[in-house]
Amino acid sequence: MIEDNLLEEAIEYGIKKSARYIDIRHEENSSMRVGAEDGEPRECAIGTEAGFGIRALVDGGWGFAAFSFSKKNMREELLENVEMAVKLAKAKSAKVELEGIPSHQGFYKTKVQIDPEVVPIESKIDICTEASKRMKENGGIAKSYASIGDLKVDKTFFSSEGARIHQKLVFSYVGLTAIAKNNGETDYFDWSEGKQAGYEVVRDWDPISQSDGIAEKAIELVGAKNCLEEETTVILDPDLLALVVHEIVGHPSEADRVLGTEAAWAGKAWWNEKVGERIGSELVNVVSDASLEGYFGSFKWDDEGTPAQRIEHLKQGVLTDYFHNRETAKAFGKKPNGAMRASSYQFAPLLRMTNTYLEKGDAKKEEIFEETTKGVYLVGQKVPSIDSRRFNFQISAKIAYRIKNGEITEPLRGASMTGTSPGWWSSIDLVGNDLDIRPIPNCGKGDPMQTIMVGNGGPHVRGRCRVVGSRKE
16 A cells, blocks of 8 residues: 555645646556366466556646556656656646536445455366366357456545545456357357455355356257347346446446547447437436445546446436536536546546446336237347447347247347337336346447446346347248
8 A cells, every 4th residue: 555645745746846736546456367168277367557647737738647666766756757747738738627526535445255365266266167167068068168357456546636535446256158059050158247346256156056057048049040130029138238228328428428529439429418308218217326335336436536426317218417527527517426437547537437227117027028928038248339429229139039928938049139229218118126237347448448347237128129130031
């Protein structure tokens, strides 16, 4: 843990060098991942990184510098990089204004039952080996993979406005993949679980006990009929809904995309200037909430020192709010709402979604199916394809099932849902009372790309769209 007096000195030095505002993040991160393939150990990776990220605002221009203290005296190197951030800020022509926020001081850490580091790596490897072995032993499985991992983030944030924040976050995850072959066809089924928590995530999901089920899904999938192409009623499970919410609500709700200052990776937002307009049915309530404990998008303060909070994006189908940092909040006449994060000390923070999900409704899961005479049940997230404004989309499911007279019947492969954002959200007529916020480990944004963890999901939900398959009736 870095000493506070060193950060205090660096802040004072930046102000003396003419910075109007300066903040410093110090991070120490450690990660572990093990894996096995076909019953044999294949991977054991342990990594660490530590360093400083420094932002300075001078005459309305941002400067950013980052370094890992490996060359010489830490104090000397920190002050050199503070000066570098100030010099870079002076070279900028933009005139940035920041919305004011209270200065917070505090400490937060993830609630952990079992510290991942106390569990021997050999034990984790043994679990992966056995889980992949059991999957491979199912007839028809060509390849099987199992992995267990964790990430620890120790982050300190100081600002010239008086913020003094320390957070220690722990993430744990586990995943299984089975690849099946049948009559010249190949397909796969995978599943993962993850939380902001300790090794209890692995213990509770128990990958060895899950292995046969994952293998059976892969075998079922490779032997399934190809999905038809049709306009129909669809029911989405929480995992596929997570990807839909992620792509067509989460990303376009980032205010830098709305303003047009960020446009990498399908980076625009079709609903700029549409706050207050109806986007979906009255059953659609999409929120983000980083203050929820235990998810991949959970924290206490963001990387500007703004507290985590609940944000309403769609309320009864009406667009209500975006993610805001201090800069976009000033531009929109709003308040920052705790959504600025960087993937590591090496990068300046960006506006990012947190735990973004469709809130649960009143319908029981079984009632959603019982009230569906004909349709398709889409299960699990696979691959998204989104236009540059995130208006049109095509998102594929891991596996699908035909629904007939309220019953789940034959499995289908190759199914994707396609439509427009307002078309999909307006079609929703049943929202379940279940809720699952899924772990998303690799949300990407920016150029250069920053990958962070977020939470997305919701309940089972029913609507209408075109289901795209590989053949027509």
